[in-house]
Amino acid sequence: MSSGARHPWHPEAACLCSDPALQTTCPKAPVLPCPWLRSLEAGPTAELLAWAAAIETSDATTLEKARQFATRLGAHWQPDGLTTIGFWTPELAGDVIQPRNILLEVFTPLESIDPRSPEQMVRFHRQAVQLEKQGDYRWGVVSGLRAGDANTIGSLYWLRYLSPDTNAVRVVGDPLAASYPFGVYAPAEVYDLEGLQQRRADRSYYEAMAEELAALPLEDHGGAPSVYGIPAPGNILQLHVRTASPNGYISGLTALFRELARKVRAGMPLTPAETNLVGYDAVQLLPIEPSVEARAGAGDDEEAFSLRADDESSLDPETEVILSTPGRVRVRLRRPEMQNWGYDVVIFGSAATNPALLETLRPDELVEFITELHTFPSGPIRLIYDLVYGHADNQAIDLLNGRYLKGPNMYGQDVNHQNPVVRAILLEMQRRKVNTGADGIRIDGGQDFKYFNPLSERVEYDDPYLMAMGDLVQEIGPARWRPFVIYEDGRPWPSEGWEEISTYRDLVELRSEAYQWGPLIFAHNTPALQGFWARKWRRVCEKMQFGSRWVTGCGNHDTLRRGTQVLVSEGINPRLGSTLPEVLANAYDNPAIGALTYGFAPGLPMDFIHCLMRAPWGFFRNTDDRYGVKVVAEEAPGFLDWQFSPEQYRDPGLFQAIKQLGFKEFETLRRFLAALGEAIEATDYDLERMVAACQSVVPIEAGGDAPVVDVAWLKAFARRFMEDMHEACNIWRHVDRVEPEQADYNLALRQFRRARPWLSENLAGGDDRLDLLTTPTTTIFYGWRRAGGEGAAVALVAHMGGEPMAIRLPELFPDQTARWSLRLGSPGLKISDAQLAGASIPLEDSQALLLEPLEATRVP
Incomplete structure (x- = not known):
């Protein structure tokens, strides 16, 4: 031949x-x-x-x-x-x-x-x-x-x-x-x-997209074929595949949404946990690219x-x-079984899906999930990919040639976007990934895309590359589209004082149809602290003024983790719960914050499923042999204290590997972790010297010999803890934590906003306003806004933290004469007709009400 x-x-x-x-x-x-x-x-x-x-x-x-x-x-x-x-x-x-x-x-x-x-x-x-x-x-x-x-x-x-x-x-x-x-x-x-x-079963979705484009008025595209621009969703649900899926794989999410679709079609009741998954226009997956191994x-x-x-x-x-x-x-x-929260990427292979997320190891598994979203009976649910191209883990050095990387940074390696071939390959890598059928992209860490400009002799942001990421055209069947774009950008992070200096508007001012993570959902929000919302008042006002292009809310994969890093000595709001796990859950699944986000404020609301499910969450990875012990010592104490009680730790289904090492009781593990942290600081992370410092606090089984504690044992401990932590974070282990009334209330909020799309726009001026009522111990937000400055109206009263306070609607809204209609009240809040007419309404921490006037005129 x-x-x-x-x-x-x-x-x-x-x-x-x-x-x-x-x-x-x-x-x-x-x-x-x-x-x-x-x-x-x-x-x-x-x-x-x-x-x-x-x-x-x-x-x-x-x-x-x-x-x-x-x-x-x-x-x-x-x-x-x-x-x-x-x-x-x-x-x-x-x-x-x-x-x-x-x-x-x-x-x-x-x-x-x-x-x-x-x-x-x-x-x-x-x-x-x-x-x-x-x-x-x-x-x-x-x-x-x-x-x-x-x-x-x-x-x-x-x-x-x-x-x-x-x-x-x-x-x-x-x-x-x-x-x-x-x-x-x-x-x-x-x-x-x-x-x-x-083979994909959602081709009708793309055919409809092409038909919608064909029906639009023709525009001058310079001879190029027309491209569909994916419109912004009304809200987003953020999911981490391995801990949101019942079986830990994308196939589990597919089966989950397929069952939800069956129930919705049949008009069957949903469980409280299932209720937390419906009423969304888009799902954003935490990064699904291959991670460190x-x-x-x-x-x-x-x-x-x-x-x-x-x-x-x-x-x-x-x-x-x-x-x-x-x-x-x-x-x-x-079989690869990496466990990672998704952001420790190696760039190499980012056009593919992390095989640890694929039960079948087949790319079709991802497309089947996308199909289930696109064909959901209440309307197509869009899929958003979370893309990490601004930095790479150090393992990228082993996988990519030297042209791809510029040198070390705080995450591992800087990516060399300025090399034209690297730039081209990364854009092609993104195009191929999104062409699996994603409708939108969230670009992680826009502030990390920077370089030294020899002409200006200063470090500058690579905004042209960030814009090019949003310009890529995707193509499936007859449809050609540009994804909906969200930028996470906290520049000048990590410079000192970045939280107060950052405008969160640099990129949406360059791309007007894009969205950017706003200051109320960015990394370092800690609503469990007393007086948090009073201190955030300036940012809340900014949100009302020009937050229409901000992704907003309070809970995401990073803020919930930051919540576990709060020291008890910082001043916890005790009215959120009697234990730290209760405080954390009520801080991030909060009726007042939900009412502000969905019922009143502009922007694009986003929820993190772990917040709604009140499930544990943290930074975990079982692939770090070098720094695994250090990461566990930093993450574990807050993770345990804020998300588990001693009684919950005793659950035989949780922390099985760590318990096999002798850590049967919560306090025994806490003492060891405290000693581990002290040893790291005293030895500057010298594992050999740390062994002796930790030996005395390793548990010994009754009648048994003391375990041999060496460097290998410490590394094994760290890996087992991370794997136990990952298992403990699966939301389906904690469905008993979901409160039915709260789940119903959150769904009602999503439906309330869907019925009033005008709420996504900035306050229109005129009578529109949001005011602050504050004392040294209490913070109340209250406000009024109309659709386009006239027509339908909504009023908000939200107790954002502190001691109870009684309010009267005529005192909060003296320029309105109205017969108020209560559209939505937080769980447990009962409002009488007399109170709507002006009688005193006692509000407690986290309670809120959304009102509409039946008849209203402005008092001259």
Whole structure:
């Protein structure tokens, strides 16, 4: 068979290969047919190289060229059986490494792979081919690769090359791949993306989008096809997949929303926990990109994709050529089970989904969830991706070539957005990810996108790149759209005094249709403190004046965590509860804050499901071997004190691994954590010296021997605590904490705002106002606003904290003569007709009422 011919996949169990070498590696027993990969397809490869050469010699800018190249990077499988392959390899651009020592290595499964198996040995067929070098790129078109689909894992691939410095065989992965079933340190998977889009069951959603665009008046687009702009949702529910899903995977969320849809269609009652999930226009997932992985330096035993030593590619000492023997190899596969809150990303692989979130290890699992949202019976629910491109964990150094990174920062590494090829690849990475079907994006840490400008000789923000992230056009079926955009940007964070200096408007002033996280939902809000809302009054006033483009509320993944870092000595509001867990729950699932956010204030409300479910939440990751002990010592005390009582800790279903280490009682664990924190400070995080300091507070079982406490034990303790903490954060373990009246009230607030979309706009002036009634011990917010300054009206009275206070409506609204109608009152608040007519209304901490006038005239 010539190199230009294509060999189809055999449907038969018997091997029909004419190549004897392949016959010996493809026995009749395997379930899957054997591959055929001999060399590049000459004609298609020549066409690909000609395309690249034409771009390189064009008059386009370096960035424009790079953006065209980026569209062909990675592996693109076609139904005709050909796969286009492209790698950007500036680290291999010189002539030091011989071309024969840079090979595309492909592993195709010869038997079925069980995606749910924690560990398995699988036979693969391995073959290598040499790609064509053109400048900093390597290109090729090959046949015989198998594309993965909803049910089958396809061919895996990476580049292997010989290091001229160490004579070691190194790996270059594909940062733009659509699938990494075994993590980013394993080969990427060839995937049938075209088939995935054709299989999706929400195509009618995109057809309707295209029809809506076609019905709009034609505008001058400079000859370019029209693009649909996704409108802003009315509210957002923020979810973390692993702790919001009943089974910890995206498939669990799909099943959950499918059951909700069934009940909604049938008009069936919902449980209080289910009530917390409905009434939303959009769902925002915490980052689902691949995160850091456990890398203890223990060798192949820690790898998710591990060949036997005899099967590893190696150097032939006589010929100095990589030995990558074609044929059958056995690979031990381990299912990736990383636990992370999502923000510790490596950038590499961000076009794909973290395999730890996929029960099936198939990208289709994410599309099935999107479909369930888009076809929800009460109306389509949009999906928003939380994108982290402003920083990278230090593991990015191992996975990306040096052009991607600028050097260390407080998170790990700065990303080099100023390199035009890096810039182009990151934008293409984002485009591919969002093209799974997301309607919007939330861009994490806009203040992190900055660089030193040699012309101005100062550090500047890379706002053009942030704008370019919002300009990307997505395409599914007949629909072309630009995602709805939310920026998180607290500049000048982390400069001292940033909370008071930041305007939270820098980016929405550049993109008027975008939204930005406002100051009441940004990182450091702690409403459990006495007098918190009185101190925030200036920011509340800003919100009323120009908050229409702010994402607002009070609870998110970061604020709830900050709440657990509050010291009791700072002055806790005791009226929020009798225990710290009660105080925290009532601070972030608060009727008065909800009434302000949904019933009165402008902007785009967002809720965090852990706040509504009153479930524990914190910063957890089980992938940090170096700083895991330190992170646990910092996070664990607040997490336990603020979110668990000693009685809850005794729950046999919680903290099982830590209890197996002897920490059966809450106080025993607290004493050990206190000693651990002191040891870190005293030894400057010297683990060897910390061991002795912690030995005396490690529990000893009755009649048993003291455990051997060494560095390995400390690291094991930290990992077990993080894994227990992750399990404890799953909201479905805590459904008994959800208060039915509060869940119903929160849903009523969402419905109240949906019926009054004009509330999202800024206060119109005139009679519109929000006032503060405050004493040294009490804070009351009250206000009045009309739709567009006339027409429908809403009045708010909210007790934001402190001692009870009696109010009278005529005294709060003396310029209005009205027969008030109570539209919504917080749980437990009973209002009589006499009180609506002007009698005294006693309000307690966190109580609120939303009113509408039945008849109203302004007093002259």
